[in-house]
Amino acid sequence: MNGPPATERALSLPAYDDPRTSALLEGDLLHELSYAFGGPFHFLLPDRFDANTAAFKAVLEESGTEGRIHYAKKANKAAAWIERCALSGTGVDVASAGELREALGHGVRGENIVVTGPAKAEELLRTAVLQDCLIAVDAPDELERVIALAGALRPARLLLRRLPPAQEHSRFGFDDAGLEAALLRCREAADWVRMEGFSFHLSGYAVQPRADLAAQLIALSLRARGLGLQADRISIGGGFAVDYVSAGDWDRFQREQRPEDYHAGKTFPDFYPYHSPVAGADALRAVLAATPAGERSTLAELLREAGVVLLLEPGRALLDGAGGTVFRVQGVKARDYGIVTVDGTSLSLSEQWFNSEFLPDPVLVPGAPTASGGPFPACVGGASCLESDMLTWRKVPFPARPAVGDLLVYPNTAGYQMDSNESPFHDLPLPPKVVVESGGERPRWRLDRHPSS
Template structure:
């Protein structure tokens, strides 16, 4: 397979594009009609793609004959349109605040299908979780005591005890093993108010083996808790399921050869998200469950122990399910490349606010295509007065020189990009989310509710 190169000689990182995305992008009117209606930048979201990803995870659990549940990591995107898909498919939602929990309930997700995670939770969040029979990941001994006190009046609370991964001793999340042992014993004392359902953990990175190994190790904790008469029945392995945005060959070339000269002002980045990796999504879950220990797969050990597997993917459910569109305000030549300014802020491409760069190539959608278009090299800045408000520091090649009235499309931004850091800086309204669906052979759109 040939590598992607721009006519300018700069490397290209074209995003993998699904048919629904291409269909919208190539429609001569649809995106411009939406821009006319909203008047500024906007995000396009596609619930059907999210549902496909969710079903793929559920199918892996079924194929391995493992009881379990998929909890959508809600923090990855604030749109409401994903939640009815979760409810209809019998999945769950992972929340970390009272507004997130209420939002899930309002869109039809039952309380018993809501997991509550995060650091130390407010009393209000714990009380709401108890009232609605949510499953709460308890992070520390003091939180366990608060939860038990709240459960005295609010009702028995179902919990997981979150373990501090031995390979991440400096994480601020989870209990180290001595505290975890004390917490299990305390749950036995508090069994009239606290129902210890199982254990949870979360690992950074996207590797298969550490997740499988820690999940297998957690089976021993399940046995200890059961020996105390506690109704332990599940392990949650958190999120961190890998995603792929660009072709492997293009990513390998970029990571091998990249230089500061490819970026505006020779901007230097210490690290990038791995935009091409394997295995990804549901295939990664398949690999975790297929990992063998003492001649038997993790799935087999879970079945033998009667332990369900919970997981909390966010980005991996949103991959290929949304993109962002910014109207072009102007273009000026800067040395041997240009600077395009768009209507909107880099806070709507959140990777920039984590000291990194969102690398899949933006795509120019011109209002009027030139008869003989000449490719143009540009970086992309936001509409604020801040020097660092840059959506794309990398010098990227677009089909022709951007002009006011054109649209610049950022592909595959649904997961953690489009709204994680958005702000009404300069009193600019937040970009609305446009929900796309296909009906009667055509694409229809509405505002997210």
């Protein structure tokens, strides 16, 4: 069967057009790299990372807010982002000894690194203290370990992580009683620890709850200063959404999607909000402009009045448009709809980690000119022997029947999709990361310098 499958229904969800990615789709570089690597790969666009970081810094400046941005390294392991942070003075948020070594090894100064995560390993805490990193302390026993290390090594810098009152079942942070005891302990150990403030992390992307809890941390900072502690900064973590698709396409998709739009009638409990009306740096602008509950001033005004520095730890939002993932078509079969098999696995698109699906349409890049032949609805499966190894369960309406040697390019995958869940299953190699930079008549490329890339 060479024509389109018999089904008439196929639900599209195109990503926003991005000029840098579009230029790669129109050239021959992606096919050359696919041939060279003999398998899937990721491409990275560091210029977009720079632009996103600059946009966040511009919002801080325009609002008169003193603040610092720390790239949350967990969002993507590539060294390219850390190299850019080192050059621009942007901070980095790490949560393991390996991440800390990578940040230091690529030139980020310890004073510009925030160390987060629960129950930190001894090696991580020791290195963080020695390198003058800012440690977000999560629990009383961890506070005691930091104090002991500081007494043996050098004074330590720390934040106390607040348990969000609205997320009382979270396993992270101090509750009210624990926080009060921690403040008194920091005062007792003032020769060895410098308590610089507080931090929190909220699930979801809502603006008002972030402003409300940030205002509570400002009040806590004033209380801590009354105890003689420094307490001049707060971290509101991440939670700045990425806007992948248009409002109209997203509304239509949510309204019309049905089980028959997916291979084997697959259903999902929920999806990432692929359209967000307030995203990235605009979300930070909205948080700073919000008036917290019980206050008469905006959050930006409260920060200025209290002399509190705002720390941010965005990950995905700094990687918006900063890369994509490329697979080569290995086979195509047609039933009532097409089933495309590619040369990698779904473990290289990590949304399935959350029992969900990365929804923006993959783009078909033919290996040779081909007649359209009309839409060809097809799902996309991986090269493993598992029924569950599906990169895209949805039947995507490709403009023509894919052929062996064609490429499928998944757009905007740099944030969390590339390496959160990769595995060399079947002894298939992990997709390498290729850094693509503008230069001359055609883009220049190199392999990323992270050991796993």
